[in-house]
Amino acid sequence: MTNKRIGKHHYFHLSRRHFIKGAAAGAVIMGAPAVLKGLTRTAKGAEKGTIRMLMTAPTIIPGDWKTFEAETGLKMQDTVMKDDPGLFLTEMQVNDAGDRFDIISTLAGVERPLIEGGNIIPIEHKNIPNWAGMPESIKAVPYLTRGLKPEGGTVWGTPLVMNADSFGYFPDKLGLPYPPEEVSWSLVFDDERTKGKSSTGTMFYYLEECAMYLKGSGKQQIGDPANMTPEEANKVADYMIERKKAGQFRSIHTTFDDQVQLIKNGEVLAIRCWEPAVKEAQKAGMKDFVYSNATEGYMKWMHGCYVPAQVADRGNFEEVYKALNWILSGSYAAAISPLRGYVSGRPDLGAQYAKEKGLDAAAAAAIDEAQAKLGKKFAKDLFWFTGAPDHLAEIQAATDRFVNA
Amino acid sequence: MALAEHAAGMNLRQFLPRMSAGIWSLSGFTFLWFIGIVVPLIGILLFSFLQTKGIKVQWDLTIKAYEKLFFYGGGPLIGRTIRIAATMTVIELLFAFPFALWLAKGAKNQNLKLITFTLLTVPFFLSPVARVIVWRSVMSVQGLVNTALLDIGIVSEPVEWLIFSEFAVHLGYLGQYFPAMVWPIFLSIALIDDEYLEASKDLGASRFRTLVHVILPLSLPGIVAGIIFSFVPMLGDTVVPQQMGGGNVMMISHNVYTMIGAANFVMAAALSAIILAIMLAFQVVLWAALRPVGGINNVFASLHR
Structure with missing residues (x-):
């Protein structure tokens, strides 16, 4: 390769031989990660103990x-x-x-x-x-x-x-019974008492839970909420969009921390959440916030x-x-x-x-309660979460449609 | 041994094309930029025209990902993202320009300047989540603002739209991108020689006339940089829409994230390609807008002073 100056600018003249040399050097650089990967794989072997x-x-x-x-x-x-x-x-x-x-x-x-x-x-x-x-x-x-x-x-x-996931709620503020009395998932999706004061999430399994509620309450015909067809998922998304537009949801949360913040900041009266979020709220003194026993079932x-x-x-x-x-x-x-x-x-x-x-007694009681769940919550029919349903991409896309609405 | 090393060095030198050190480093950087930035972008673009099953790729070109994107509500999402990012860029500029002008030419107290510089720099060292999440406690229904409004008696019920609304997202962006807009404008104004301003005054120009005909044209490089540093990152911001919008005001970046989470790589690629297209369109608009002042090259030529 030679450099040539014309006016203010440099121009390169790249011969075929130089190009091949450059390409070979490039190939070595490009191939280096693969070689390194092989070397580091050996180094990543188990450290005894x-x-x-x-x-x-x-x-x-x-x-x-x-x-x-x-x-x-x-x-x-x-x-x-x-x-x-x-x-x-x-x-x-x-x-x-x-x-x-x-x-x-x-x-x-x-x-x-x-x-x-x-x-x-x-x-x-x-x-x-x-x-x-x-x-x-x-x-x-x-x-x-x-x-x-x-x-x-x-x-x-x-x-x-x-675990058998459901939702948390404030029984006293809503005039509802404490667990083990069952309450409906409608508190999250469709209830005047929680309108503008409930929350669900952005991931596809929240759509599956709504499908469980719709199936359990007879509002929609759905085969398996854990493994919906794209058509079923879109019908559920339509329902959730309608509820969103009706002002049901205060927020659509993303993370565990979001769930805890929404509860602690008094933004919600009912929220679909992980059980540890309820534990966190209770640790912060909110003893009147409980994890529900749900009528329609759980996401197991x-x-x-x-x-x-x-x-x-x-x-x-x-x-x-x-x-x-x-x-x-x-x-x-x-x-x-x-x-x-x-x-x-x-x-x-x-x-x-x-x-x-x-x-201590509290720990022993929590362990007994966990054991009792096997006979109660887990005995409900709906539904075992599959993690990666057959139409995962479409179900998440339907969920995104609800979130973006 | 030394001979062998010398021979190896000779061989390597013979093998590599003969170029000056400057050209080598230029080629090297260009090569790294190409590998690190351009190749992944081409990959994203190519991927958006494919289909996948799990992580297996089907090598048939198709526009299905784009069709699905619009079926699943991509249109309003893209519109909302552009609208909010553009609105906030204009608002940032309106706030940042006078502030940068004051900082560069107005503020005489060195301690005050130092404190202001520090305050403008600190946000770069904080996590974006940490910077934004504080608003959640301030603006929530039981937060500081609502408590104050209720105590003073201005409202009888908490104001709910202070958080989890478009207003809240705009507010979140304002604080988040203010330093990104201020810094380049400040630097370009600081570079303006005070003698130009004196000369303008001596020639009888009013302060406003000096601002419009001297300061504004000479600070254009900073304004252009500030617009780019604000608008482009806003398009890809995941923190503010989520934390301040509470999932009620979603923007493009969140969807890219959830799609990847659901192994929907082609739709994520299609959405990313659209972000790329928005950025290119933005560059075209910027180029067209700067034509009356001699184009982008002329704007940056004002830095040669």
Whole structure:
């Protein structure tokens, strides 16, 4: 290549030979990340005695991991990312998160594409002593043993936490009964008493909950609220847009912090929220704000633990199984239920642990309440949240249509 | 060993095209810019004409993503985003210009100037969420403003539109992008030689005439930069519409986010391509608007003084 000056400007004369040389240099630069990726993959191998866990919600951490570390002799390195299925799947399937993590936990249902893509491997539940005594109703949750392989019986995950989500409300201000009396989801979507004082969210599962309400109250014919067709999703969105235009919603929230702020700032009388948001409000002195027992049913969900395929190459199965067993232990149950109101895979062990360790009455009551949920809220028909329904993109787009209206 | 290194160096030099250091660094930066900025943009554009299933791409060109975008309410969303961003850019300019003029030529107290500079700089070090979220407590139904209004007796019920409304989104943008508009205008006004202003005065021009015929033309580079630094980021802001609009006043960026969250990558790409088109259209409007003063090159030529 030569430079030539004409007037004020420089011009380049690029010969074919120089161009090929430049292109070769460019190819080396472009190819460098792939080479580096191979090198760093080796460096990312397991550090003995440390479990690296990727999780998609901060609320599933049992306060801290001190008890875990004391009881298992392992160290825990946790990384939390948002629970949007698209982001999580990209992290797993495009960014090879399995190279960097020994256990991943996500909303049960999202694991299906990971099974299909060979990103996670089956779990030998015989290596997890606490698996055996797990209530049959939990073992029957479809996501743990997805029927993707015809031979069946393959276990793909272990339960981390689960809950039956509904909404929070102020019984006294609304002249309504306290739980365990049931109240209708209409408080969120269609009630004069909460008009302009209710809130739902921007993600697709809020549309699914409205579908559950519409189906449960007989207002719309919907097959499975957890796995709607695009047509069904759009009909539900039409209903929500109509309610939005009627002034039902004070706000359409995005995050857990949003939920807590709306309650604490007195912006809402009823809000579809996570149970921990109610716990936060109660901790701030709002004892008259409660989590509902809902007439039409609940969005039942589970966070599961899964093992990335790369663990097979790293050879730290023993430590991974030890960690999975602890998550099914009484220690985890006794920590997470009082803290968040969630149900672990072994609530019975939680109750036993509380008795043995002499936990205070409030903690013991929270653990008992979590155990009782299995027989009450979880016994309702509607519906198990699938995490990644067949028409996820269309259902979210229908939700966006409601949010943008 | 040294010989081997020398030989390797020679080989490398022989391999690379012969160019001056300046041209090498220019080419290097251009190459990095191309790889880091242009290639991803081309990728987004290409992706918006594809279809995906999960993370699997179907390589058939189609405009389905754009069709779906408009079916799912993309039109009003885009309109709202442009309207709010444009309105706020004009309002920011109207507030920022006199403020920057005062700061550059009016404020004589050095301590006051220093404090003002600090106040204008601090927001850049704070998280956008931290800057905006404070408004939630101030403007909520039980917030400071409503409490004051109720106590004074101006209203009998809390004013609900102070938050989670278009008014609130506009207010949120005002504080968020004020420094971005003020700084470039301040810098361009500060560069104006005081002798020009003295000369204008000596020739009998009024203050207003000096402002219009001397200060305004010479501060155009800062005004143009301020407009770009305010309008363009507003198009992509996720914090203000969410925190202040409370989900009632959504703008484009939020939808890009939720679409990616739902693995709807092609519609997210289509919406991003539309943002790109808006920015290009904005540049064209800016170019056309600056033609009467000699075009954009002439505007920045005023910095050579």
